[in-house]
Amino acid sequence: MPALWGRMQGVRPNKPFYRLLDRGFSLSEALVEMQKKYGVSPAKLDLLRQIAELEYPILASLPRQAVSIYVGIPFCPSRCLYCSFPSHSLHELGQERQRFVAALLREIEVLGQQVQRLGFTVDSVYVGGGTPTALQASDLSKILQILKQVLPLPWREFTVEAGRPETLTDEHLSVLVAAGVQRISINPQTKHLETLQLIGRPHSAADIELAVARSRKHFHTLNMDLILGLPGEDLAEVRASTKWVIGLRPENITQHMFSPKRASRFTDEQTAWQAMLPSGELAASMVETTRELLRQAGYHPYYLYRQRNILGGQENVGWTLPGHACRYNMIMISERQHILGLGGGAASKFINADGTLVTHSNPKDVRVYIDRIEALIAKKAVLLAERSE
Numbered sequence: 001m002p003a004l005w006g007r008m009q010g011v012r013p014n015k016p017f018y019r020l021l022d023r024g025f026s027l028s029e030a031l032v033e034m035q036k037k038y039g040v041s042p043a044k045l046d047l048l049r050q051i052a053e054l055e056y057p058i059l060a061s062l063p064r065q066a067v068s069i070y071v072g073i074p075f076c077p078s079r080c081l082y083c084s085f086p087s088h089s090l091h092e093l094g095q096e097r098q099r100f101v102a103a104l105l106r107e108i109e110v111l112g113q114q115v116q117r118l119g120f121t122v123d124s125v126y127v128g129g130g131t132p133t134a135l136q137a138s139d140l141s142k143i144l145q146i147l148k149q150v151l152p153l154p155w156r157e158f159t160v161e162a163g164r165p166e167t168l169t170d171e172h173l174s175v176l177v178a179a180g181v182q183r184i185s186i187n188p189q190t191k192h193l194e195t196l197q198l199i200g201r202p203h204s205a206a207d208i209e210l211a212v213a214r215s216r217k218h219f220h221t222l223n224m225d226l227i228l229g230l231p232g233e234d235l236a237e238v239r240a241s242t243k244w245v246i247g248l249r250p251e252n253i254t255q256h257m258f259s260p261k262r263a264s265r266f267t268d269e270q271t272a273w274q275a276m277l278p279s280g281e282l283a284a285s286m287v288e289t290t291r292e293l294l295r296q297a298g299y300h301p302y303y304l305y306r307q308r309n310i311l312g313g314q315e316n317v318g319w320t321l322p323g324h325a326c327r328y329n330m331i332m333i334s335e336r337q338h339i340l341g342l343g344g345g346a347a348s349k350f351i352n353a354d355g356t357l358v359t360h361s362n363p364k365d366v367r368v369y370i371d372r373i374e375a376l377i378a379k380k381a382v383l384l385a386e387r388s389e
């Protein structure tokens with residue numbers, strides 16, 4: 001297989017590309033440069049161009065002296081096979097939920113006041129994880145309400161993930177609606193029950209359809225995640241899942257390519273399953289098929305990122321119907337605005353005047369996060385103050 005991204009090592013191919021646009025290169029000139037410098041393949045140059053047309057004007061006009069907020073909820077009903085995200089299953093550490101919520105409320109309150117005091121505006125707010133809806137609805141409500149009380153309004157965007165459909169009760173839905181959440185994610189990954197059982201997700205396609213139907217009228221934007229190249233799936237399964245998700249008409253579809261992760265159960269326990277993964281050629285056909293279906297259905301690619309061991313050297317791409325691109329996703333990948341990360345395992349990124357970054361991560365283990373909460377708050381209050389104008 002030719003190297004689709006040429007000599008590019010990083011997980012954010014758009015960053016060097018947008019630096020060229022910042023320097024005044026036209027789109028065509030910047031693409032020629034990407035081909036010369038890194039040997040990026042024609043197909044990926046075309047993807048870069050399509051994404052830049054939608055994403056770059058938004059990134060080029062991000063407000064100054066603004067932050068986006070990420071809130072990490074590090075609990076899930078159970079661990080998926082491939083997951084390396086900072087999250088604990090409720091069976092393992094569910095008893096820590098109360099202490100976690102108390103620590104998080106404190107972190108939001110103190111750092112929210114710091115955001116206000118320093119005169120930052122808030123761009124987008126994203127509550128992810130983990131599975132935010134794995135918290136009790138009353139606790140999730142407290143978190144969303146305190147965010148609204150302490151962080152300066154208006155925000156440009158307010159998203160909460162409800163990735164696992166079995167966690168989205170009527171009570172959770174009411175809490176999201178009452179807090180004014182505009183966007184939610186309900187993530188099928190695949191429509192095939194056999195694969196869902198294999199990867200440790202105890203839901204079915206019907207559960208997803210029901211969750212979508214119940215949420216539909218309440219939110220401006222619904223996102224659904226798909227993974228191509230899951231163990232045991234062939235092109236026919238990928239095509240069927242893509243068509244099915246498109247049929248549900250979410251405003252956003254995020255298409256991931258499977259990546260074996262060092263910290264997941266996949267590499268710990270299931271090495272034998274390597275044989276169930278697609279070849280590079282098959283992965284490429286999956287990508288092509290999915291993207292053709294998405295294009296025909298009116299979706300546009302608007303952001304992308306790669307992973308270290310991603311199958312076939314491909315990439316993950318966010319697709320949107322017109323007018324629904326997720327600001328937070330673009331901001332997080334482009335690293336062009338401060339991100340203040342609050343909660344379990346949450347990463348913060350502070351941008352220096354010369355465009356370089358200072359990063360800070362909250363501990364992945366929720367017990368360590370709780371124990372160190374005051375020191376974490378103090379450290380980030382300083383990092384934020386150093387960047388106020």
Ligand SMILES: C[S@@+](CC[C@H](N)C(=O)[O-])C[C@H]1O[C@@H](n2cnc3c(N)ncnc32)[C@H](O)[C@@H]1O
Nearest residue numbers: 082083130163164187225226227256257258259
């Ligand atoms: C932050 S994660 C988790 C979101 C949510 N907790 C869920 O699982 O529904 C966002 C997305 O990344 C994708 N993802 C996670 N692990 C992956 C892996 N090892 N390879 C490819 N995609 C992965 C999944 O599509 C997932 O929905």
Ligand code: SF4
Nearest residue numbers: 076079080083129130
């Ligand atoms: S629901 Fe999402 S965050 Fe939780 S274990 Fe599964 S992939 Fe990881």
